[in-house]
Amino acid sequence: MIRVGVNGYGTIGKRVADAVAAQADMELVGVTKTTPNYGAEAAIRRGYDLYVAIDDRADQFEAAGLKVTGTLSDLLDAVDVVVDCCPSGIGERNRSIYEAHGVPAIYQGGEDAGIADASFNARGSYEVARGADSLRVVSCNTTGLSRLLAPLDEAYGIEKARVTLVRRGGDPSETDRGPINDVVPDPRTVPSHHGPDVNTVLSDVDVDTAALRAPVTAMHTHSVNVTLDGDPSAAAVGALLADESRLFLIPEGAGIDGAGALKDYAADVGRPRGDLWENCVWEESISVEGRDLYLFQNVHQEADVVPENVDAIRALMTDTPREESVARTDESLGVGLDSLLSDGNSARSPLAADD
Amino acid sequence: MIRVGVNGYGTIGKRVADAVAAQADMELVGVTKTTPNYGAEAAIRRGYDLYVAIDDRADQFEAAGLKVTGTLSDLLDAVDVVVDCCPSGIGERNRSIYEAHGVPAIYQGGEDAGIADASFNARGSYEVARGADSLRVVSCNTTGLSRLLAPLDEAYGIEKARVTLVRRGGDPSETDRGPINDVVPDPRTVPSHHGPDVNTVLSDVDVDTAALRAPVTAMHTHSVNVTLDGDPSAAAVGALLADESRLFLIPEGAGIDGAGALKDYAADVGRPRGDLWENCVWEESISVEGRDLYLFQNVHQEADVVPENVDAIRALMTDTPREESVARTDESLGVGLDSLLSDGNSARSPLAADD
Structure with a gap:
């Protein structure tokens, strides 16, 4: 079981969190927010443990009636890997924090390529994860x-x-x-x-x-x-x-x-x-x-990029071969949209949206 | 003096009419409209003679207080060349009318290429007008x-x-x-x-x-x-x-x-x-x-396409060489926009918007 934290519960982060939660081999430990807005409320509604990304803002969340489990530092202490889904440029600022906690990190494509050991796409460069301590999922x-x-x-x-x-x-x-x-x-x-x-x-x-x-x-x-x-x-x-x-x-x-x-x-x-x-x-x-x-x-x-982040976690943290990781990700999420109207080009399974 | 009629005073037609009226070697005889709308009123405000494109609608124009000089047929009898600026496909329907009046015609690029003897662009194909009885200014x-x-x-x-x-x-x-x-x-x-x-x-x-x-x-x-x-x-x-x-x-x-x-x-x-x-x-x-x-x-x-229509008229109706026609069109309209901020790439004249 890979314990995963998602730092930044925004457009990408909330989707990555859902995708991680759907994996049999992963556990979503929690997600972070900087402000107690509708996104933070939605995280709690989904049953996700909420961590405050900026230490001294815990009071703001409590005042808004949103229960906070801890700080980013607490989250990093509880996970095997962190997925940084912060806005472009914030990942670079977070890097030293992750490294201080000794937590492998996955960054998003808004960051410069140099932020991580390798740039990752499951179809194009899955193997780069071998021996890497950090990955950047390209944009x-x-x-x-x-x-x-x-x-x-x-x-x-x-x-x-x-x-x-x-x-x-x-x-x-x-x-x-x-x-x-x-x-x-x-x-x-x-x-x-x-x-x-x-x-x-x-x-x-x-x-x-x-x-x-x-x-x-x-x-x-x-x-x-x-x-x-x-x-x-x-x-x-x-x-x-x-x-x-x-x-x-x-x-x-x-x-x-x-x-x-x-x-x-x-x-x-x-x-x-x-x-x-x-x-x-x-x-x-x-x-x-x-x-x-x-x-x-x-x-x-x-x-x-959401299924790519799931594969990046598996590539970074396990020896799972590419084909197996992609198949598990796709099956768990229902990736592989085939129209019933398609002309028979594909032999893939029909959509399983509720899987 | 080339006597020019513009059939269809819409988006292109009104601009072509203005451009023709600005040529020293051309006379804008009149323009047509199918309905007495704001475009028809604007034509009269500009001092253009208005012809009704659909014969039995003259009453509608009179009822709207818009003076009509005649019908499309009357316009065609009074011009050396007609520029068809009707919506795509209408030019094809008008072709037999122009031919019946023995009037050379210039069509727009919304028509099929086969409508005219040649497709025209002043920079790319000015010479195709030699010997042609009709031209199509490409889109x-x-x-x-x-x-x-x-x-x-x-x-x-x-x-x-x-x-x-x-x-x-x-x-x-x-x-x-x-x-x-x-x-x-x-x-x-x-x-x-x-x-x-x-x-x-x-x-x-x-x-x-x-x-x-x-x-x-x-x-x-x-x-x-x-x-x-x-x-x-x-x-x-x-x-x-x-x-x-x-x-x-x-x-x-x-x-x-x-x-x-x-x-x-x-x-x-x-x-x-x-x-x-x-x-x-x-x-x-x-x-x-x-x-x-x-x-x-x-x-x-x-x-x-507006300067191209002017050149097409000259190419179809006269022996004016390309360079001379383009220069006259450009000078009369003020074509040749040079920014004062440009970095000296060009030696063209500054904009003469009021020419």
Whole structure:
């Protein structure tokens, strides 16, 4: 039983906590909050032990009627591993605290790559965890790109990948974000940091990325071009991708035309919080012109790194092989969204949302 | 003096009418409307003779207090050339009417390429007008791509261009358009029609396009990759593009971060309707990795085809050489937006908004 603490119960942390709690080989010891807001209340409602991330704020929680089990320091004393889900940059500040407690740590992709011994994606770089004392689960966009490029590189070889990322402006709960009514080059320079970040997972893949920000909240959209060494048919690429458990091919007949319908579908099939842990690849978009593959995929920024964090815990703390960890994570959460409308590309199990 | 009629006084038509009226060698005989709405009133306020596009509706205009000079048929009898600015598909229905009156016609890019003898872009295919009886000015996106790719192909040779178009959902006045809070693959298949449409102007350029639609109204955004035959520096590409009168390089120091600021700037410098006739290329984005050029550009869907329509009239009706027509159009309208903040790449004249 791996005893896990989640430091930072926000957009990612609350999802990682739920995912850890669903693992037979893990125990969620507790989660931390800095302020006694609705998130802290929700943690207690779920039965999670709440620790206060800033020592002298325990009184604020008590005053709000929220029971606190202890401080971050108490949590670190009680766990085998901590998953840092704090906002970007805070993980770096927390590192010395984790090290002082001798607790292995998993960081998120908002931190610089140098924060941890290795950058982690279950599909692209599971083996880097061997001998590491800390891991960084790469960001949602890098996770989405790594999951897609790894099988393409293995099957056909990648000469060069070029991706335009149309990023969501903010999460649904982030009312202070923008833009409104604009598509903003961000950064205005090319390439964006995403390509180099992919190389922390897939070091040999030549990839250039250009990033924009759009006034949407649900998902990121990637317009992907990959010049392959081989020249497979679009159908062959579709079959290859459909065989990946964390890639969902949106079937033509499903009537799904955007992120809104995707999220609506996820909610309809019972996904907690309407989460899409899988890359969502538009099956109709998969096209091959010569050796140039094109496709669109959507990435749910709140959710796709969640199963990766679970695998990162197992990779860091045990000798579990990749295939076994991924299978256990996927089965416990219900990862592997297959539409009943799909055209038979995949032999995966139907969705088991309540597992 | 070329006598010009504009059939359809909508988003494009009203701008083309103003541009024609500003030419020393052209006379705007009149414009048509189908309904007596605010656009019809605005035409009369500007002193344009109003013709009713649907014969039996003259009474509606009179009832609304709007003086009508005649019908479309009357307009066609009074002009040397008609510019069809009707909604997509209506041009095709109008073709037999123009032919019955023996009037050469210029259509817009929403029509199929087969509607006219040739597809026109002043930078990419001015010479196609020789001997033609009709022209189709390609769409705003195709115009933007043609203006960019033509000089790159001439200077360096294009091995392959790959463009993701993040299209505006609708114009500011189109309240019935979408999407809201979504980025929609449109079409979901790749390539979109834009690449083949570029080939109606630049037949030899290998170009694949993928298109999305975003909840914005101001401009289209293009994420452009061009694999060149040569490997120029980014600065050399910047200088090449800055030398094109219908490309505006947005300088780094200008504080322009998106389409909203671009339109605001256009209004500040006195552009009618805040129009941007030029492609707006983000100077900071111009990057070369090996032989791969990357850049972002914005295209004002309401405006960039307007100078092209003026040149199309001259190309179709006279023997004016390209350089002379473009120079006259640009000078009369004030095309050639140079920021005072630009870094000296360009030797073009400063903006003359009131010309």
